[in-house]
Amino acid sequence: MSKFKVAVVGAGAVGEEMVKVLRQRDFPMSELTILARSNRKQMIDGIEYDVKETSADAFDGIDIAFFAGTEGARGASQVFGWMAVEKGAFVVDNGDDFRMDPRVPLVVPEVNGDAIANHQGFVANPNCSTIQMVHALAPLHAIARMKRIVVSTYQSVSGTGGAAIKELQQQAKDYAAGKKVTHDIYPAQIFANLIPQISSLRDDFDGYYGEEIKMIKETRKIFGIDDLAVSATCVRVPVFRAHSETVNVEFEKPITPDQARKALAGWPGIEVVDDPAAGRYPMPLFAEGTDPTYVGRIRQDSCNPNTLDMWVVADNIRKGAALNAVQIAEMAIEKQWIGNRK
Ligand SMILES: NC(=O)c1ccc[n+]([C@@H]2O[C@H](COP(=O)([O-])OP(=O)(O)OC[C@H]3O[C@@H](n4cnc5c(N)ncnc54)[C@H](OP(=O)(O)O)[C@@H]3O)[C@@H](O)[C@H]2O)c1
Numbered sequence: 140m141s142k143f144k145v146a147v148v149g150a151g152a153v154g155e156e157m158v159k160v161l162r163q164r165d166f167p168m169s170e171l172t173i174l175a176r177s178n179r180k181q182m183i184d185g186i187e188y189d190v191k192e193t194s195a196d197a198f199d200g201i202d203i204a205f206f207a208g209t210e211g212a213r214g215a216s217q218v219f220g221w222m223a224v225e226k227g228a229f230v231v232d233n234g235d236d237f238r239m240d241p242r243v244p245l246v247v248p249e250v251n252g253d254a255i256a257n258h259q260g261f262v263a264n265p266n267c268s269t270i271q272m273v274h275a276l277a278p279l280h281a282i283a284r285m286k287r288i289v290v291s292t293y294q295s296v297s298g299t300g301g302a303a304i305k306e307l308q309q310q311a312k313d314y315a316a317g318k319k320v321t322h323d324i325y326p327a328q329i330f331a332n333l334i335p336q337i338s339s340l341r342d343d344f345d346g347y348y349g350e351e352i353k354m355i356k357e358t359r360k361i362f363g364i365d366d367l368a369v370s371a372t373c374v375r376v377p378v379f380r381a382h383s384e385t386v387n388v389e390f391e392k393p394i395t396p397d398q399a400r401k402a403l404a405g406w407p408g409i410e411v412v413d414d415p416a417a418g419r420y421p422m423p424l425f426a427e428g429t430d431p432t433y434v435g436r437i438r439q440d441s442c443n444p445n446t447l448d449m450w451v452v453a454d455n456i457r458k459g460a461a462l463n464a465v466q467i468a469e470m471a472i473e474k475q476w477i478g479n480r481k
Contacts, residue, residue, distance in 0.1 A: 141478065142169035144200055146228070148215045149207035150175040150183070150190050152301045153233050156461035157205050159184045164465060167472070172197065174215075175208075198223040203231070203477070205464050209300075210234040224260035229477045231262050231464045238263040238357060245360050248466045249407045250277040255471050262467050267459025268292050268350065268373065268382055269357040274432040274458070275409065275451045276388060278402040280362065283390035286445075287368035290354060291385045294337060295378040295423060298455050299324060307377055329377050337373040348373060381423035382455045389446040396437045399447055403434050408458070413437050421452035432458055 145168045147157045154173070161168060162184070173181070174193040181190045191197060193215060198204060204223045208215025216236045223230050237243045244254040245263045250273050255262055265273070272290055279285070296303040303324045310330035313320045322328045326336060338349025347355075351371040359367050376383075404411045410431040412421045421433030432453040440446035453459055471477045 141472075142167045143202040143472075144168070144170045144172075146172040146174055146198065146201045146204040146223075147207060148174045148193055148204060148219065149209070149233075150181055151207065151209075152297055152304070152456055153207035153460040154205075155183045156456045157207055157464065158188070160457065160461045160465045164469070166465060166469070172201065193219055195219065195222055195226075198226045198228055201226070201228045203468050204228040205461075205468070206230060206232040206234065207460070207464075208234065210236055220261060229258070229260060229262075229468065229471060231264060231467050233264045233460050233464055235266065235353060237261060238265065238353070239360065245357060246467050247273055247277075247361060247463060248470045249274055249409075251361050251363075252467075252470050255467060256474070256476050258471070258476065262471075264460065264464045264467065265357045265361060266350065266353045267298055267453075267455040268294060268371075268384065269354050269361070270459050270463055271382060271432045271451050271453035271455075272354070272384055272386055273358055273361050274453070275386065275403065275434050275449065276362075278406040278409065279388065279390070279394060279399055279447070282398065282402055283392045283394050283445075285362070285364075285367065285388055286391055287389040288358065288370070289387040290369070290371045292337075292350075292354075292371070292373045293376045293378070293383040293423075294350075294373060295376065295380050295382055295455060296329060297380045298337075298382065298459075299375075303329075304379060307379065325375065329375060331377065333377075334375040335372065337375055347371070378423050379427070380454060380456060381426040381452055382459060383421070383423050384451045385448065386451055387440060387446060387448050389440075389443060391445070393439075393444045394447060396439060396447065399437050399449070403437075408432055409434060411435065411437075420450060423452055426452045426454050428457070429454055430457055430462055 350373040354371040420435035436450035
C-alpha cells in the first residue's frame with residue numbers, strides 16, 4: 140500500500156489527538172511532520188517529537204496536511220491552507236475558516252463521504268457539535284426525511300482548547316481551597332456553572348451566538364437541504380471532555396423508537412446505549428477517549444408522533460475533530476480520490 144508524507148499543523152488539544160489517532164489507526168505514513176507557531180520538543184502520547192515552526196517551505200513534498208491550528212486571519216488555515224494545496228497536499232481542516240466555502244466539501248464520512256470525491260485539494264471537518272448530531276441523524280433521515288431539528292448542546296471545555304482545560308482545573312482547585320476563583324478564557328467562571336454563550340453574536344441570525352449559527356448552516360450543507368429548519372442553543376458546561384446534546388427531530392412521517400434504535404445500531408460508528416429502566420444512557424465521562432457517537436434516551440415526542448427525542452454524546456476531540464479528519468483522509472485514500480506523489 141502507498142505511504143504518505145503527513146503533516147499535522149497545530150499541536151494543541153486537537154493536533155495532539157491527531158498524532159495519537161494516526162498512530163492508533165496505523166495510518167499509512169512514511170513521514171510525520173508536526174508544525175506549530177514555534178520550534179520545540181513536545182511529548183505526545185509518551186513520544187517526544189520535534190515540533191517545527193510553520194512556514195511555506197514546510198509543505199514541500201507533503202501529501203496530506205491535517206490542519207488543527209487556531210482560526211482567523213492569523214491562524215494556520217488562512218495563512219497556509221491553500222498554499223499547502225498549491226504545493227500538492229490534500230488538506231483536511233478542523234477549523235471554521237472554509238467550512239461554508241463552496242469549493243470545500245464539508246464531510247462526516249458516515250454521513251456524506253461521497254462529497255469528498257469533488258474536492259479541490261481542501262476538505263473541511265464540521266464543527267464538533269455538528270459532527271455528532273448529523274452522525275446520529277443520518278440513519279433516521281435515511282428512513283424518513285427530516286423536517287425540523289431543535290438541538291441543545293452541553294459542550295465540554297476541551298472544545299475551547301488546551302487553555303480552557305487548564306482554566307477549569309485551576310478553578311476547581313481554587314474553589315476547593317476556598318480561594319478566589321478567577322476567569323480569563325470564558326466570560327464567566329465555568330466551574331459549578333453553565334454558560335449559554337459559545338462564540339459571539341453575529342448579524343446574520345438575530346440573537347444566536349456563532350456556535351449555534353455554525354450548527355444551523357453546517358447541517359444544511361452536509362445534508363444538502365438549504366431550507367432545513369434547524370434551531371440550536373449551545374451551552375458550555377464544566378465537563379472536561381465529550382459533548383452531549385438533546386436533539387428533537389421532526390420527520391415527514393412517523394418513526395418508532397424501535398425503528399430508530401435498529402437503524403442507529405446498524406450504522407457505522409454509532410453505538411446505542413438505551414436502557415432507561417436500568418439507568419443506562421450515554422454520559423460524557425464514559426465517552427472520553429473513545430470513537431463512537433453514542434445515542435440513548437430515544438423516545439417519541441409526547442406531542443407529535445412524527446418527532447423523536449434523543450440524547451447524543453461523543454468525544455469532541457476524537458469524533459468531533461481528530462478522528463473525523465483522519466477518517467476523511469482514509470476514505471480519500473481508499474476510494475483513490477487522492478494519491479501520493481511519486
Ligand atoms: N477542541 C475541539 O473540540 C475542536 C473540535 C473541532 C474543531 N476544533 C478546531 O480545531 C482547531 C484547533 O483546536 P485546539 O482545540 O487544538 O486549539 P489549541 O489547543 O488552542 O491549539 C492550537 C494550536 O494551533 C497552533 N497555531 C495557531 N496559529 C497557528 C499558525 N498561524 N500556524 C501554525 N500553528 C498555529 C498553536 O501553536 P502553538 O502551540 O505554537 O501556540 C497550537 O498548537 C481550531 O480551529 C478549533 O476550532 C476544535
